[in-house]
Amino acid sequence: MNKLIFPALVALCLSAVAALAGPERYLLDAEKSKVGFAVPFGPDRIRGTFPVREADIVLDFERASNSTVSVVLDVGQAQANFPFATQAMRGPKVLAADTHPDITFVSRSVAAQDGGAIVSGDITIRGVTRPIDLRADVFRPKGTELGDRAVLSVVLSGNVARSDFGATGWADLVGDTVTLDIRVQVNQAK
Amino acid sequence: MNTETRYGWVSRLIHWLMALGVIAMLGLGAYIVRMEVGFSNLWLFGVHKSIGMMLFALIILRLIWHRISAPPAPMPAEAAWQDSAARIAHRSFYVLLVLIPIFGYIGSAASGLDVLLFERWKVPSVVPVSEAWEDGAFLVHSILTKLLAALVLIHIAAAIKRRDGTLRRMLLGSAEARVA
Numbered sequence: 001m002n003k004l005i006f007p008a009l010v011a012l013c014l015s016a017v018a019a020l021a022g023p024e025r026y027l028l029d030a031e032k033s034k035v036g037f038a039v040p041f042g043p044d045r046i047r048g049t050f051p052v053r054e055a056d057i058v059l060d061f062e063r064a065s066n067s068t069v070s071v072v073l074d075v076g077q078a079q080a081n082f083p084f085a086t087q088a089m090r091g092p093k094v095l096a097a098d099t100h101p102d103i104t105f106v107s108r109s110v111a112a113q114d115g116g117a118i119v120s121g122d123i124t125i126r127g128v129t130r131p132i133d134l135r136a137d138v139f140r141p142k143g144t145e146l147g148d149r150a151v152l153s154v155v156l157s158g159n160v161a162r163s164d165f166g167a168t169g170w171a172d173l174v175g176d177t178v179t180l181d182i183r184v185q186v187n188q189a190k
Numbered sequence: 191m192n193t194e195t196r197y198g199w200v201s202r203l204i205h206w207l208m209a210l211g212v213i214a215m216l217g218l219g220a221y222i223v224r225m226e227v228g229f230s231n232l233w234l235f236g237v238h239k240s241i242g243m244m245l246f247a248l249i250i251l252r253l254i255w256h257r258i259s260a261p262p263a264p265m266p267a268e269a270a271w272q273d274s275a276a277r278i279a280h281r282s283f284y285v286l287l288v289l290i291p292i293f294g295y296i297g298s299a300a301s302g303l304d305v306l307l308f309e310r311w312k313v314p315s316v317v318p319v320s321e322a323w324e325d326g327a328f329l330v331h332s333i334l335t336k337l338l339a340a341l342v343l344i345h346i347a348a349a350i351k352r353r354d355g356t357l358r359r360m361l362l363g364s365a366e367a368r369v370a
Contacts, residue, residue: 042228082229084303091302092319169321173227 023066026152026186028055033184035073039162040175041085048080048089053102057186059138061149064112069119073103093169094162100126110136119156125165134158134180141185149188156182192259196363201261204252205360208287211245216339233309239298240308246291249284265354276348279341286338290331297327 035050050073060066075097080086090097107121108131116137123132139153140146158180162168192198197205215238222234264280267273298305299315300323306312317323349357355366 042226044228044230082232084232087303088301093302093321 022062023058023060024149025189026057026059027189028052028057029151029185029187034182035071036181036183038179038181039177041173046080046082046085046174048078048085050074050103051077052184055184055186057154059149059152059186064110064117067107067110067117067119069105069107069110069121071105073105074101075103076101088170091169094167096126096167105132105134123160125160125162126167128165130160130164132158132160134182151188152186154182154184154186156180156184192256192261195262197261197359198259198363200255200259201252202360202363204248204255208245208248208252211241211248212287212338212342215241215245216335216342219335236306236309239294239305242291242294243307243313245287246295249287253284262359265352265356265359267352267354279345279348282337282341283345286334286341290334290338293327293331293334297324297331300324300327 030052033052035052036047037050038045038047040046052071053074054070054072056068056070058066058068075090075095078086078089078095078097080089089095092098095103102124104124105121107119109120111118111120116135119134119136121132121134122129124130134156135158137155139155140148141151141153144151160178160180161176162178163171163176192201218234218238218241222231222238225231225234264273264276267276295305295313296317299313299317300320302319304312305315349360355364358364358366
């Protein structure tokens with residue numbers, strides 16, 4: 001009898017573990033997150049950040065393809081590293097914050113690659129939606145144990161051509177390729 | 191005050207301040223449209239706009255001052271056509287010196303960026319934020335500036351060429367040396 005019960009208990013425990021390892025919803029820690037960008041400006045680079053208005057993140061470490069990410073950025077509060085760039089970026093010639101207050105990203109697929117993942121999705125800037133691939137790497141904070149996924153750091157990187165979205169202002173002074181450097185901390189939802 | 195034959199110190203001061211400012215601005219403007227813009231030289235745009243607004247204030251002050259204290263009549267040239275040419279050139283100076291900063295301001299304000307006086311005081315915007323307005327205004331600003339540059343060269347050449355005391359009158363007030 002015991003010989004039958006024990007494997008059954010083990011099977012039950014394993015299935016419970018498998019269930020636990022499924023998709024997990026994570027909440028963004030806005031204080032410890034930064035959506036950064038950089039764009040060439042003559043010999044220099046304009047850098048800045050966007051605050052995250054909303055984020056919905058589901059991660060599945062067993063099957064990356066089950067993971068989903070959607071993020072809404074607040075264009076009206078975007079900051080660059082000097083005041084004129086902030087004003088120019090929010091203005092009608094670039095991001096047009098008055099008429100398009102959000103930048104949104106919605107993932108379509110996530111594929112594991114080289115220890116990280118490629119997050120493919122659609123980004124909408126100035127009301128124009130284009131596909132984009134972001135390289136994603138997930139890290140545990142220092143001091144946490146292997147397998148502890150309660151708090152994670154996610155680094156996403158990619159590029160967009162601002163002209164693809166009609167954000168063509170000051171094209172003679174500012175480059176077209178905008179490098180995205182997104183570093184967010186997420187906490188497992190309880 | 192100006193008299194029928196002399197320029198007073200106010201007119202002369204405004205003239206020479208504007209002369210310095212205009213020549214400096216022509217050089218600065220030519221430089222900034224060609225330079226590779228970066229953090230290290232972005233401030234030059236602010237300097238250009240600020241000096242431009244000061245020159246606009248000076249030309250308005252000059253026009254007002256000449257209503258209060260009429261300048262002496264031009265000294266007669268050797269030929270009648272030269273008098274006509276000088277009169278057209280002087281009027282063109284006034285028109286250009288009024289219009290160039292106005293169109294520079296319209297282009298700057300239409301870009302959607304604040305127009306600041308000496309990086310401190312925001313000049314109110316009275317034009318719509320529009321690329322068409324911006325491009326059109328800067329095109330006019332550029333064309334008028336080239337006309338002004340040509341006019342400045344003609345003006346300097348004519349002032350040097352004339353030996354009738356015209357230049358001395360603007361430098362020292364009177365066309366003739368004072369007799370003790």
